[in-house]
Amino acid sequence: MRAPNQSRAHLWFIAPALVLMFLVLILPILIAGYMSLTNFSLGNDGADFVGLKNYTDIFTKSTYEKMFGATLRYVGVTVPVSVALGLGAALLVNSVTRFSNVYRTIYFLPVMAALIAMAIVWEFALHPQIGIVNTTLERGCGTWLEVWGWLARGCADGFPLWLGDRDYAIWTLCFIGIWQGFGFNMVLYLAGLTGIPRDLYHAAEMDGTKSGWEKFRLVTWPMLGPTTVFVVTISFIRSFQVFDTVEALTRGGPSKSTYVMMYAIFEKAVKQNLMGIGAAITIVFLAFVMVLTLIQRWLVERRVHYV
Amino acid sequence: MARAVTTRRKAINTALAWAIGLLIFFPILWTILTSFKTEGQAIADPPIFLFFDWTLENYAIVQERSDYMRYLVNSIIIALGSTALGIVIAVPAAWSMAFVPSKRTKDILMWMLSTKMLPAVGVLYPIYLLFIKMGLLDSRMGLVVVLMLINLPIIVWMLYTYFKEIPGEILEAARMDGATLKEEIIYILTPMAVPGIASTLLLNVILAWNEAFWTLNLTAAKAAPLTAFIASYSSPEGLFYAKLSAASTMAIAPILILGWFSQKQLVRGLTFGAVK
Numbered sequence: 001m002r003a004p005n006q007s008r009a010h011l012w013f014i015a016p017a018l019v020l021m022f023l024v025l026i027l028p029i030l031i032a033g034y035m036s037l038t039n040f041s042l043g044n045d046g047a048d049f050v051g052l053k054n055y056t057d058i059f060t061k062s063t064y065e066k067m068f069g070a071t072l073r074y075v076g077v078t079v080p081v082s083v084a085l086g087l088g089a090a091l092l093v094n095s096v097t098r099f100s101n102v103y104r105t106i107y108f109l110p111v112m113a114a115l116i117a118m119a120i121v122w123e124f125a126l127h128p129q130i131g132i133v134n135t136t137l138e139r140g141c142g143t144w145l146e147v148w149g150w151l152a153r154g155c156a157d158g159f160p161l162w163l164g165d166r167d168y169a170i171w172t173l174c175f176i177g178i179w180q181g182f183g184f185n186m187v188l189y190l191a192g193l194t195g196i197p198r199d200l201y202h203a204a205e206m207d208g209t210k211s212g213w214e215k216f217r218l219v220t221w222p223m224l225g226p227t228t229v230f231v232v233t234i235s236f237i238r239s240f241q242v243f244d245t246v247e248a249l250t251r252g253g254p255s256k257s258t259y260v261m262m263y264a265i266f267e268k269a270v271k272q273n274l275m276g277i278g279a280a281i282t283i284v285f286l287a288f289v290m291v292l293t294l295i296q297r298w299l300v301e302r303r304v305h306y307v
Numbered sequence: 308m309a310r311a312v313t314t315r316r317k318a319i320n321t322a323l324a325w326a327i328g329l330l331i332f333f334p335i336l337w338t339i340l341t342s343f344k345t346e347g348q349a350i351a352d353p354p355i356f357l358f359f360d361w362t363l364e365n366y367a368i369v370q371e372r373s374d375y376m377r378y379l380v381n382s383i384i385i386a387l388g389s390t391a392l393g394i395v396i397a398v399p400a401a402w403s404m405a406f407v408p409s410k411r412t413k414d415i416l417m418w419m420l421s422t423k424m425l426p427a428v429g430v431l432y433p434i435y436l437l438f439i440k441m442g443l444l445d446s447r448m449g450l451v452v453v454l455m456l457i458n459l460p461i462i463v464w465m466l467y468t469y470f471k472e473i474p475g476e477i478l479e480a481a482r483m484d485g486a487t488l489k490e491e492i493i494y495i496l497t498p499m500a501v502p503g504i505a506s507t508l509l510l511n512v513i514l515a516w517n518e519a520f521w522t523l524n525l526t527a528a529k530a531a532p533l534t535a536f537i538a539s540y541s542s543p544e545g546l547f548y549a550k551l552s553a554a555s556t557m558a559i560a561p562i563l564i565l566g567w568f569s570q571k572q573l574v575r576g577l578t579f580g581a582v583k
Contacts, residue, residue, distance in 0.1 A: 013399035017463055018415070020396065020456060021422055028430035089327065095320050105570045106328040109335060112566040114517040117537045117555040121338045124548050130350045132337070179331065243427075244519050248538075270431060270524075297417070 036280035054280035066256040078239040086185025107183040119248035126162040192227030341552035349549040365553035382532035386515040389454035401466035419460040469503025
């Protein structure tokens with residue numbers, strides 16, 4: 001039925017976007033794939049083909065073990081917490097009718113504030129001696145709050161150095177990531193909530209569902225399935241790609257405890273000019289993300305759509 | 308009876324919502340307050356909340372050290388330029404995917420989105436070398452192009468979801484009345500899609516404004532936007548917190564103000580595409 005000139009026009013329409021994306025985004029992946037098999041470095045003519053050496057390094061050396069550990073910790077904490085908080089905040093904002101726009105805006109502010117600017121604020125707040133976090137904790141010393149064992153230990157032996165503390169740095173980064181990102185998830189969930197037909201709740205009430213929890217479990221949560229899949233995927237990708245805070249606050253340290261993959265690629269390829277190994281980490285990274293995307297697609301196609 | 312319970316419930320929820328809001332907002336608020344303190348008061352223990360000697364000195368010093376306006380202008384040009392360019396390229400693509408869908412449309416869309424998962428560092432060097440060759444390093448033009456490409460998948464995707472909401476019958480009617488393809492897009496489609504395009508614009512301006520990786524790696528002095536401005540203040544002067552806060556506030560204020568006033572539109576844009 002379509003006019004022939006139009007179907008050709010449609011090709012011309014989509015072509016610029018596709019070609020541009022191919023040139024600047026896909027081509028470099030191919031280049032990276034090739035470079036990952038060499039020991040290429042910039043300014044060094046002629047690279048040697050080293051086969052899979054870069055990859056075996058990644059999966060055997062302890063530095064990269066730390067890299068995977070830091071990445072998994074970050075992703076493993078940031079994703080579930082920011083998704084849960086996003087859902088909680090959305091339910092909360094949804095239940096409050098007055099000023100809900102104000103909450104929305106406030107919760108969304110960190111998403112809009114450049115992470116690199118906010119990183120400085122956190123660095124300040126978490127400064128071991130003069131930061132507001134530790135000075136506030138110190139105020140609890142000598143009071144009844146010391147029944148909390150962790151606080152009492154901190155009063156006696158000094159509070160954590162947070163970003164400079166091997167045991168705390170990665171969790172501190174997780175916290176900042178959650179603070180920055182959960183508002184985004186909340187907004188997505190709010191949209192999901194408005195999409196649930198009111199009748200379903202009435203129907204559930206007629207069937208004898210009374211408590212709020214039951215309504216959530218039987219109606220809200222299943223109906224939010226597609227939203228959840230989307231939110232989880234986005235959160236995964238965002239937390240896998242964490243870079244700004246690491247670069248600004250810890251640079252992978254202390255003792256590689258925050259050496260996440262994006263930072264590792266940056267350090268190897270850009271700072272140390274070891275392009276081969278940097279490219280290999282890039283490819284491994286992409287493989288991870290690809291698997292996640294495939295899982296997401298599979299979930300979407302299988303069973304999360306009820307309407 | 309039930310009403311009493313819900314009223315109390317509501318009060319608790321409201322209190323909770325405010326408390327969380329305060330917690331979320333506090334770091335930003337604290338930055339803004341600190342920027343008006345003297346260095347001594349900024350690190351005072353106990354912290355001073357409101358009753359300090361408000362001063363604009365930090366802003367003056369920051370302005371003296373680095374020309375804020377230049378960075379601001381660069382940020383505005385780069386954010387608006389990359390968004391505008393992106394829209395121009397994305398509208399036709401989104402149009403054709405929404406109204407002339409083929410078997411591959413879904414695949415193409417997925418593929419476009421999957422490029423967003425690329426670690427930017429992975430493509431930094433090829434682009435860096437290309438930029439040197441083409442003389443685009445430290446130029447606004449270069450950043451406009453790169454940020455446009457980075458955000459293009461999102462723009463196409465958002466526009467696609469908006470366009471899909473437009474009933475095809477309207478376009479058919481226009482065609483019956485003899486509208487050409489060009490007229491169809493300019494007179495029918497664009498006006499109907501204005502809200503969608505506006506949200507897309509907003510979100511992309513924010514994304515481009517906050518983008519730090521590319522802006523830091525591809526600029527030096529001439530084309531550096533506010534992200535570079537803030538980065539130049541970070542590590543070496545670790546302890547000048549009032550000045551750092553002033554610099555931070557100056558860097559995020561424009562986008563927060565924009566976001567605050569366009570929040571509704573922005574959130575609509577974000578969610579509309581995402582959840583449908």
